[in-house]
Amino acid sequence: MSACREIALLRELKHPNVIALQKVFLSHSDRKVWLLFDYAEHDLWKPANILVMGEGPERGRVKIADMGFARLFNSPLKPLADLDPVVVTFWYRAPELLLGARHYTKAIDIWAIGCIFAELLTSEPIFHCRQEDIKTSNPFHHDQLDRIFSVMGFPADKDWEDIRKMPEYPTLQKDFRRTTYANSSLIKYMEKHKVKPDSKVFLLLQKLLTMDPTKRITSEQALQDPYFQEDPLPTLDVFAGCQIPYPKREFLNEDEPEEKGDKNQQPPQNQHQQPTAPPPQAAAPPQAPPPQQNSTQTNGTSGTGAGVGAAGAGLQHSQDSGLSQVPPNKKPRLGPSGANSGGPVMPADYQHSSSRLNYQSSVQGSSQSQSTLGYSASSQQSSQYHSSHQTHRY
Amino acid sequence: MELEGQWWRGQLAADIHQALRYKELKLPSYKGQSPQLSLRRYFADLIAIVSNRFTLCPSARHLAVYLLDLFMDRYDISIQQLHLVALSCLLLASKFEEKEDSVPKLEQLNSLGCMTNMNLVLTKQNLLHMELLLLETFQWNLCLPTAAHFIEYYLSEAVHETDLHDGWPMICL
Numbered sequence: 001m002s003a004c005r006e007i008a009l010l011r012e013l014k015h016p017n018v019i020a021l022q023k024v025f026l027s028h029s030d031r032k033v034w035l036l037f038d039y040a041e042h043d044l045w046k047p048a049n050i051l052v053m054g055e056g057p058e059r060g061r062v063k064i065a066d067m068g069f070a071r072l073f074n075s076p077l078k079p080l081a082d083l084d085p086v087v088v089t090f091w092y093r094a095p096e097l098l099l100g101a102r103h104y105t106k107a108i109d110i111w112a113i114g115c116i117f118a119e120l121l122t123s124e125p126i127f128h129c130r131q132e133d134i135k136t137s138n139p140f141h142h143d144q145l146d147r148i149f150s151v152m153g154f155p156a157d158k159d160w161e162d163i164r165k166m167p168e169y170p171t172l173q174k175d176f177r178r179t180t181y182a183n184s185s186l187i188k189y190m191e192k193h194k195v196k197p198d199s200k201v202f203l204l205l206q207k208l209l210t211m212d213p214t215k216r217i218t219s220e221q222a223l224q225d226p227y228f229q230e231d232p233l234p235t236l237d238v239f240a241g242c243q244i245p246y247p248k249r250e251f252l253n254e255d256e257p258e259e260k261g262d263k264n265q266q267p268p269q270n271q272h273q274q275p276t277a278p279p280p281q282a283a284a285p286p287q288a289p290p291p292q293q294n295s296t297q298t299n300g301t302s303g304t305g306a307g308v309g310a311a312g313a314g315l316q317h318s319q320d321s322g323l324s325q326v327p328p329n330k331k332p333r334l335g336p337s338g339a340n341s342g343g344p345v346m347p348a349d350y351q352h353s354s355s356r357l358n359y360q361s362s363v364q365g366s367s368q369s370q371s372t373l374g375y376s377a378s379s380q381q382s383s384q385y386h387s388s389h390q391t392h393r394y
Numbered sequence: 395m396e397l398e399g400q401w402w403r404g405q406l407a408a409d410i411h412q413a414l415r416y417k418e419l420k421l422p423s424y425k426g427q428s429p430q431l432s433l434r435r436y437f438a439d440l441i442a443i444v445s446n447r448f449t450l451c452p453s454a455r456h457l458a459v460y461l462l463d464l465f466m467d468r469y470d471i472s473i474q475q476l477h478l479v480a481l482s483c484l485l486l487a488s489k490f491e492e493k494e495d496s497v498p499k500l501e502q503l504n505s506l507g508c509m510t511n512m513n514l515v516l517t518k519q520n521l522l523h524m525e526l527l528l529l530e531t532f533q534w535n536l537c538l539p540t541a542a543h544f545i546e547y548y549l550s551e552a553v554h555e556t557d558l559h560d561g562w563p564m565i566c567l
Contacts, residue, residue, distance in 0.1 A: 002489040002497065004529070008536040024534050026526055103404040 007035070016058075019051065019065035037065065042246050050116070052238055054248070060237030090144040091115060091127045095155075096213050098148075100139045100167030107213035110222070114208030121201065122193040126151060126209075140168040142175055149176065152211065153184040160212035200227040402547035411547050414539040421538060428466035430476060437462060437480040443508055444481065448498045450488050456540035458487035465531060477514055482524035490536040 010021040025034035040051035040063050049065040090098070094111035101108075118126035129147040154176065155163060163169060186206060187197040195202050204227040207217035217225075228234055239245075401410050428434070438459050445455040461483040465471075471479060481503065488497045500518055503509060509516075529536075557564040 002494050004486065004489040004525075004536070008490055008534050011534050012537055024529075026530060028523070028526060031522065031526075105405045 003033070007033070010035075016061065017063055019063045038063070040065070042244075054244060060235070060239040060244075062238055089131060090141050091125050091129060093141075093144065094213065095145065095148055095211055096166065098139060098141050098145050099163070099169065099172060101213075102167070105213060106218065107216045110208055110216050110219065111213075113219075113222075114205060117205055117208055118190075121190070121195055121205070126189070140171050145172070145176070149181040150184050151189045152181075152186050152209065154178040154181040155211040159215075162212070162214065200225075200230055203227070400546070402550045407547060407550075411544075414543055417537055418539045422464055422532075424463055425467055428463075429470050430466055430473070433473065433476060434463070434466065437476055440477070440480055440508070441484050444484055444498070444503070444506065445488075447506055447508075448488070448496070448502070450484075450496065450498075451491055452542040452545070453540065454484070454488045454491035456542035457491055457536070457538060458484040460538055460540050461487060461528065461532070461536075465528060468531065477512070478516065478520055478524050479528075481516060482521055482528055485521065486525055486528055486536060 007021070007024060011024075014020060019038045019040060021035055021037055023036040025036065026032075027034065040053050042052045042054060051063045051065050053059060053061045053063065092112040092115045094101075094108045097108060115126055127144065127147050129144050157163075163172075166172070186209060187202075190202055190205070191197065195205075204217075204222065204225045207225070208222065210216040232240070235241075401407060441458045441462065442455060445458065458480075462480050465479060465483065466476075485498065500516060500521065504515055553564045555563070
């Protein structure tokens with residue numbers, strides 16, 4: 001999936017429980033893309049980057065972050081992968097996907113939620129498994145299925161009748177024996193973690209982690225589950241007004257190494273850059289730009305290479321016109337220099353846009369930003385994408 | 395995880411259709427006020443020809459033309475520049491609608507017969523600049539449903555496998 005698509009889709013996401021992409025900043029001069037996200041204080045959970053808000057108007061609200069970029073980061077297109085082997089986690093992948101299901105369904109998401117629910121109860125990934133190399137395009141992952149059966153037991157024919165119709169069923173038959181898993185069951189696994197099989201929490205987990213996708217509970221049914229009717233009742237603030245038990249994130253200050261001398265920490269002056277977010281919560285570090293410095297692509301926003309500074313005639317419009325409708329007689333003019341001339345086509349006034357985008361830092365070659373960018377509307381900056389997962393375990 | 399691209403066959407089809415309808419109601423306004431409006435046909439054809447050469451999907455082609463329309467509506471653009479604008483629109487649209495390996499590459503674009511006939515050579519720098527300008531103009535909002543986004547879903551709802559036209563299955567037409 002292209003970075004361009006990821007960002008465009010992230011722009012669409014608006015939900016109280018989703019970390020919103022507030023703004024995309026372009027840096028034309030070094031061709032970087034900065035993404036401004038909502039800021040959330042605590043990493044609650046690693047799997048799907050589930051975060052929980054600290055003190056503030058949305059205190060204790062759980063938010064999901066980073067859905068798309070997790071995948072983008074796992075994309076095999078990056079030459080980075082050579083240096084830093086990229087692996088994909090199949091721990092949250094539903095059994096029907098591992099057996100070659102071709103359509104995305106809501107049930108697939110429910111399985112993943114079940115995995116995370118179990119992880120919340122036991123503090124360990126329920127289907128933890130050796131991670132595999134990204135390059136495998138085969139849906140069938142032997143080790144992952146083995147892990148699932150080791151926890152759940154091998155599904156009985158009556159429990160999942162349609163398993164025979166799965167594209168990878170022949171492989172399953174060839175590679176697995178039911179008897180290997182005769183002693184495994186979710187009950188036993190959860191009992192080891194002190195979760196009783198007659199508890200409401202176990203019964204809900206069992207419905208979420210049902211092997212047959214057609215029998216798996218739906219989200220609507222899950223919300224009506226007795227587990228959510230018993231004490232403690234669900235609250236918007238997960239801390240239920242109590243003191244927040246996690247240490248406050250440390251400030252990242254200007255000691256952070258910076259590669260750019262021209263970095264400007266002032267809030268952007270231009271009206272285009274007014275943060276649209278609710279004030280102090282909203283600032284988040286831009287995640288490093290998806291376009292990689294050493295991308296192999298030759299086209300498009302993810303491309304790189306040649307500097308952008310070359311100036312030339314050809315473009316006499318005011319960049320400020322941006323989105324506003326311009327009456328025909330006042331149209332900004334994209335000038336005469338030709339696409340076929342070999343001469344500079346764009347330059348000149350596009351440079352205006354980089355001066356608008358004086359809010360930049362530089363992180364080279366890594367899409368997981370370690371350096372963090374000051375944004376002075378906020379009193380704290382910290383990347384929600386790195387550090388200290390273990391300290392915030394729930 | 396790349397599953398089949400045919401969303402209209404999946405379980406989520408009704409939800410996706412509803413989301414597209416909702417997006418459609420909020421499309422940016424188009425006034426048809428481009429000073430180069432008379433050239434629109436030519437550049438829409440260019441987009442169609444190039445997208446056929448790369449066997450891009452109809453929704454990428456339609457999105458490209460729509461992006462071109464919106465952009466022309468807001469800027470006074472020379473003919474030379476319009477070539478670059480049109481092809482950048484096509485690239486952006488294909489990046490949004492297509493799998494990544496279907497997106498045309500610069501060298502492939504430049505080697506197309508129609509490009510060399512026009513004595514048109516695109517440079518990486520020019521394309522990148524134009525793409526960024528387009529993205530900024532549209533504020534990265536490329537999720538713009540066109541007729542092409544709906545047609546497969548409506549066909550799948552409206553035409554049954556057994557429906558005939560002149561004695562032949564409609565589904566083959």
